[in-house]
């Protein structure tokens with residue numbers, strides 16, 4: 476199979492979607508945004524031995540490529556519309572590509588997003604995804620907007636992906652699933668855009684990502700006892716302090732971390748967003764994040780977070 480047969484294969488598998496004036500096959504796609512909406516665009520590459528390893532099924536790689544990007548749209552409160560897929564491949568392995576497309580297109584379809592173009596080149600494996608979403612004009616939720624006294628809340632549970640990475644082959648299927656088949660919190664993002672003051676998705680680690688929500692002169696108090704943990708994490712990691720390390724420092728959770736006004740109704744927002752929203756702290760005047768626990772001593776050095784250019 477050559478480049479153009481592969482493009483045809485991808486084109487024949489991509490579902491049609493609304494707002495596509497010109498889709499796969501021309502020099503560029505032409506898209507018709509919804510009147511009254513602003514466009515929200517994002518890109519993230521998925522790299523072998525950084526984000527996934529060679530033993531992963533292709534469908535998991537495809538799903539991760541889509542969901543990691545969708546998570547950034549969720550964090551803006553945006554609704555996904557269109558995707559571009561830039562694949563650099565060492566060779567055309569038809570079975571792998573079919574499995575990759577199974578995962579990618581299933582994630583795209585369930586997010587209501589259409590693949591409208593991309594690129595193919597030969598080289599070391601790299602997967603570049605570019606998404607376009609929409610929000611009603613003026614309603615995107617940025618990282619800026621937190622005020623002292625605001626509540627900090629998180630969707631779902633945190634720490635599972637980090638536990639899967641640290642346990643390796645000993646990780647349970649539930650933990651592995653969180654690493655390999657993350658689900659962007661799109662419904663929660665859309666729900667939260669009317670009340671959130673600031674929002675970010677958890678990719679690098681909770682403390683590292685929380686720091687991006689605080690303006691100069693602002694700090695936060697984080698209640699470690701309140702961090703939501705899955706049953707799988709509680710079973711796999713019995714030591715609470717080790718769990719805190721994974722929950723505050725491990726990344727790849729793809730949950731939403733949100734700053735809400737003090738009177739926000741978390742129960743109602745959880746119901747509307749389709750996922751539990753747990754209060755885990757407050758924004759304060761000052762600087763830095765103070766981690767608190769009523770049950771045990773808090774160790775130093777929690778939550779360093781992921782940095783692609785850290786050497787160790």
Ligand SMILES: Nc1ncnc2c1ncn2[C@@H]1O[C@H](COP(=O)(O)OP(=O)(O)OP(=O)(O)O)[C@@H](O)[C@H]1O
Pocket residue numbers: 519547678679
């Ligand atoms: N090469 C680049 N050129 C221009 N802007 C960039 C570049 N790399 C990152 N950025 C911008 O820097 C900001 C932070 O990027 P970063 O990749 O850390 O986002 P993130 O949401 O925290 O992480 P993730 O990669 O998990 O989505 C974003 O606005 C992004 O668009």
Ligand SMILES: Cc1ncc(C[n+]2csc(CCOP(=O)(O)O)c2C)c(N)n1
Pocket residue numbers: 519520524525526527528543640678679725726727781
């Ligand atoms: C197989 C495997 N090895 C390591 C990690 C850890 N990891 C890689 S990138 C990243 C931050 C988010 O990336 P980005 O900023 O590029 O979105 C994290 C926490 C992983 N998830 N899978």
Ligand SMILES: [Mg+2]
Pocket residue numbers: 546547550675676678
């Ligand atoms: Mg992000």
